[in-house]
Each structure stands twice: as structure tokens, then as C-alpha cells.
Amino acid sequence: MKYYRPTDKKEDRLAFGVYPTVSLADARAKHEEAKKLMAQGIDPKAGKKGTASPSNITHNFEHTAREWHASNKRWSERHRQTVLRSLEQYIFPQIGKLDITTLRTSQLLAPIKAIDDEGKHNIAQRLQQRVTAIMRYAVQNDILETNPASDMAGTLSTVKSRHHPALPHEALPDFLSRLSAYRGRLLTKIAVELALLTFVRSSELRFARWQEIDLENAVWKIPATRQPIKGVRFSERGMKMKTDHLVPLSRQAVLLINALQELSGNCEVMFPSDHNSAKVMSENTVNKALRAMGYNTQTDVCGHGFRTMARGAMGESGLWSDDAIESVKPYRKKQRPCLVYPHIQASGRTAADDAVVGGLSGC
CATH class of the missing domain: 1.10.150.130 (Tyrosine recombinase, N-terminal domain)
Structure with a gap:
């Protein structure tokens, strides 16, 4: 044959x-x-x-x-x-x-x-x-x-890395103007602003619980895993790296969370669905708001792109070392050797948040 x-x-x-x-x-x-x-x-x-x-x-x-x-x-x-x-x-x-x-x-x-x-x-x-x-x-x-x-090894097609679109630093004033003019749901607007200020991932934001917030010490503790919400897919997700992570809150973030408490403080989750307060907002909510602001989330900016924007802004400021900048975006050690975020650096990151956001907003 x-x-x-x-x-x-x-x-x-x-x-x-x-x-x-x-x-x-x-x-x-x-x-x-x-x-x-x-x-x-x-x-x-x-x-x-x-x-x-x-x-x-x-x-x-x-x-x-x-x-x-x-x-x-x-x-x-x-x-x-x-x-x-x-x-x-x-x-x-x-x-x-x-x-x-x-x-x-x-x-x-x-x-x-x-x-x-x-x-x-x-x-x-x-x-x-x-x-x-x-x-x-x-x-x-x-x-x-x-x-x-x-x-x-070497026999399969090369997979191109997918980079999330992010705005350049000089485009941020216009972004903040558009965000200020956004006339959608107030809770959605706060979600966009808080994502910009804290650089957290979408699931870390959407599934956030009020019990994780310590406003007295201006810290958000994202746990490794969360209690699942019945009927909400992936609601048990916490930190991607499966370890607890402290997110120090800037002055601007604390003000936003105070405003958010007026909207959802009586719920378990910080960002409930507008249809069912026992569930969370859709994974497409932030990107939908960005599209309403006139952005293409495939080419201009998307929710995950805020993390890239934050790193760029902090790097351009010249105020922070690479290790300090990377500490706000934890990855696995084998991917980024200097990204372990010591809890004692909390005050340093808060200052970084304030400086960067202040520079962007002109405060």
C-alpha cells in the first residue's frame, strides 16, 4: 500500500x-x-x-x-x-x-x-x-x-501575545473629561473610576465584597478565593495568583468607595447587578461604558488596559523604581522575578496612586 x-x-x-x-x-x-x-x-x-x-x-x-x-x-x-x-x-x-x-x-x-x-x-x-x-x-x-x-517542540504555529489596548498618557485628560460627562448608571461610572485608580483585574473588581474594604486604614484586601454566589459563574474568584493581596486605597479611591456605599452598602457585593442585587454586574459592563464614551474597546482602550496605563503613567513620572511599579501588578514569580508585594510597602503605593492620579486629573 x-x-x-x-x-x-x-x-x-x-x-x-x-x-x-x-x-x-x-x-x-x-x-x-x-x-x-x-x-x-x-x-x-x-x-x-x-x-x-x-x-x-x-x-x-x-x-x-x-x-x-x-x-x-x-x-x-x-x-x-x-x-x-x-x-x-x-x-x-x-x-x-x-x-x-x-x-x-x-x-x-x-x-x-x-x-x-x-x-x-x-x-x-x-x-x-x-x-x-x-x-x-x-x-x-x-x-x-x-x-x-x-x-x-517547535512543530506548532506560534501564538501571538494578545496585548490589551490602552490609552497613551497624553490622552488621559480627554478620557477623564469623557468619564465626567458619562450619563450612564452611577454605579457603572464608579466601577470605571475605581478600576482606573486601583488597577485591579475585572473579576477582582466585579466580585468585590464590602467585607474586604477597610476604610479606616484605606486598604482593600482581595482574598485568594471568595465565597461563591449562587447562580453567579466564577464568583469564587479572588486574586489570580491564589494569594491574599492588599490594595492600598488612594484618597480619590476612598472618596469613590464612600459614594458607592450610598448605592450598594446594604448589599453583600460592592457592584450588584441592576436586575438582581444578589448578583454582580456583567463582565461587559466596564467595556460597554467605555464604548458609550466613544472608545473602541478592541483598539483604543479596554478595562484591562487600565493596568497598562497605570504602569506607563507611574514609569513616566520618574518617581518610582521598576520594582515599586511592578508591585501593583502581581504576576507569578516565574514570570516576573521582582513582583512580590511586601505589605510594608502599602504607604509607598498609596503615595504613588495619589501622585499619579493627581497628575492625571490636575489636582
Whole structure:
């Protein structure tokens, strides 16, 4: 049988045996099986090594993958479900029943490359990472001697980083004028202003609870996780880095929160929905307000872009070190080595907030 290998499109040949040792019926059956493997993006010649009955395979890929999945005790339940669901949807149907000890790089890559070719580049990248981790787990547990998934590196499309649009410093006076003229819901206006002043993420703002605010000490303590709100998706989200985080409140932020108390102080959440005070405002509320102010949230500015704007304004002021600036935007240590925010720096950040906002507003 002449065919083209799925991985490199090069011509190859596959023999099913010699007649009459192999009957025509057996040859036809093997030919159909090879066609099925090719339809799945698997090289039938590579697949020949994994032809043992699944019941006789001690370590098939799916079994080992589930062991690897169960071994990751530190994952959140949501992440555990996301990882397993991706494997069940994209990987197990293709190679799950194959003997992991005979799997070749081309077999591991085939289902992932098929997803990448569909334009689902982010999904493909994550699948590659997970399959590589599964095979590494197999090596660490003496199931394999080497990791064939390591050679998948560099085979997928490069994923371009998505940068959230943000206004340049010189455009901020006009932004503040438009915000002042905004005639939408007052609670929404305060949400936009507070996002600009505190640089927090959308979920950190939307799911904020009054019990997190300490106006006496001008501090907002965002917890690692929050008590879920029934019927509100992701309402348990706190800090993205899963650690408590202190957000010192500038004078302007304290004034806004005082005004907000008049609107929602009797609710558990700071930013309730206008339809149901037990729930929170929509994730699109801030961006919808920005569009009402005349901005394109795809190209001009979006809610998340306030974090970029704040960093730029503080950097241009020349008053703060890079470490102090980055401390207001916590990331994982492996991404930003100097971003741990010591609690003792609270007064320094508050001064930074006041200075930056004062400069923007002309106060």
C-alpha cells in the first residue's frame, strides 16, 4: 500500500504480508485499518507497533494520563476538570488506547497538529504541554526510558501575545473629561473610576465584597478565593495568583468607595447587578461604558488596559523604581522575578496612586 505520512507528507509503503500466508480477506481488513489510522492523522506504519489488544496493554496512554492527572494534587477543581476535558475531547479518542511504551513522536503529534491546523492554536499549545507532561510522568515512573514528546517542540504555529489596548498618557485628560460627562448608571461610572485608580483585574473588581474594604486604614484586601454566589459563574474568584493581596486605597479611591456605599452598602457585593442585587454586574459592563464614551474597546482602550496605563503613567513620572511599579501588578514569580508585594510597602503605593492620579486629573 502506497501512502503519504501524515507528519511530513512524504511517500511511504506499507506491506500486509505475502499471499497465501496472508489471505485476501486479512489483507483487505489490514488495509481498512490502515485507512482508519490515516483518517485520524496517525502513520499506519508507526501504528503497527501498537496493535496489541487494549485489554492486554499494561500501560495504554489514557490509563497513564489519568494517573498523571490524579497525581497533580495542587490544581484547583476547575483546572482539573479543564485539563481532563481537553484530553477526553482531543487526545483519548485518537491515541488513548494505544500502548504508551510504543508511541512515537509522530503519533503523539498527529491529533495535536490536527487541532493546530484548524486554527485552534492556543488549544494545541496547551495539549502539547499536557501530552509532554504525561510522557514525562511515564519516564519518571519507569514506564518509559525516554520521552518521545520532547521532539514535538517547535512543530506548532506560534501564538501571538494578545496585548490589551490602552490609552497613551497624553490622552488621559480627554478620557477623564469623557468619564465626567458619562450619563450612564452611577454605579457603572464608579466601577470605571475605581478600576482606573486601583488597577485591579475585572473579576477582582466585579466580585468585590464590602467585607474586604477597610476604610479606616484605606486598604482593600482581595482574598485568594471568595465565597461563591449562587447562580453567579466564577464568583469564587479572588486574586489570580491564589494569594491574599492588599490594595492600598488612594484618597480619590476612598472618596469613590464612600459614594458607592450610598448605592450598594446594604448589599453583600460592592457592584450588584441592576436586575438582581444578589448578583454582580456583567463582565461587559466596564467595556460597554467605555464604548458609550466613544472608545473602541478592541483598539483604543479596554478595562484591562487600565493596568497598562497605570504602569506607563507611574514609569513616566520618574518617581518610582521598576520594582515599586511592578508591585501593583502581581504576576507569578516565574514570570516576573521582582513582583512580590511586601505589605510594608502599602504607604509607598498609596503615595504613588495619589501622585499619579493627581497628575492625571490636575489636582
